[in-house]
Amino acid sequence: MRLVHKSLHVQVADTLRQDIFAGSLAPGSFVDEVALCERLEISRTPLREALKVLTAEGLVRHEPRRGCFVNEVTERDLDEIFPVIALLEGRCAHEAALRASDADLAALETLHEQLQKAARGKRIVDYYDINYTIHEAIITLADNRWLAQVIGDLRKILKLARLQQLHAPGRLTQSLSEHLAVFAALKARDAEGAEAAMRTHLTRQREALRELARQQNRRLA
Known part of the structure; x- marks a missing residue:
């Protein structure tokens, strides 16, 4: 699946958000940036911009030296x-x-x-x-x-x-x-x-x- 529109990071954020809500990216799971870049056929830059969007929304959290994880609701x-x-x-x-x-x-x-x-x-x-x-x-x-x-x-x-x-x-x-x-x-x-x-x-x-x-x-x- 190749994403080719402008504002690529917005589209990536939409895709990841849908994955999270569908359970494909489960609560607590590690966000594998390498695998996602391969699946979406994109570079790290739009992916990381997208993750910033999801972090601001509270759907994802960033842990220093570990990477991003899907948030869990307690x-x-x-x-x-x-x-x-x-x-x-x-x-x-x-x-x-x-x-x-x-x-x-x-x-x-x-x-x-x-x-x-x-x-x-x-x-x-x-x-x-x-x-x-x-x-x-x-x-x-x-x-x-x-x-x-x-x-x-x-x-x-x-x-x-x-x-x-x-x-x-x-x-x-x-x-x-x-x-x-x-x-x-x-x-x-x-x-x-x-x-x-x-x-x-x-x-x-x-x-x-x-x-x-x-x-x-x-x-x-």
Whole structure:
């Protein structure tokens, strides 16, 4: 695979980011620069520039005299990130409630109908996809590029954890109820209610992940 466009290091960063999110470059794994240069048919310079980008995003860490490694997300990281992203996405819901047009709300209603169908069918993969689209739509409606930028950066870190909170017992039904509460507040143009509902939604995601971790630890004990 040969990368030939301008801003080569940006393309390399995109490729490596996809590898990380797909698990081809697993959390904690060593980033073999020689092998990557051979696979991508590039020199060390664009690769190292790309690694600087990924380091700034928190996806990769550089260790002196050892090289680069894919970052791992710890329980402490999750404890620290979720309250922040809950605040930020809560603010997005607040601003979206003030800005959304009738057409915007109609589009969101269609997405929530799809979300309910996925939940009823226990189609978790579809539910994740629609859930992501809804969150992105609310962020877009907030029309605040600074919020969007910071949330995007934090979401990249959370992707490293390969989160599966919907597999926690009862979480699918609970998540749907939370989403409907957010949407009800948006329809009512209740900015404070939408913000509170979104913060609750993100906080409970973290609680579900803690429960999954406890279950896993019990199985391993």
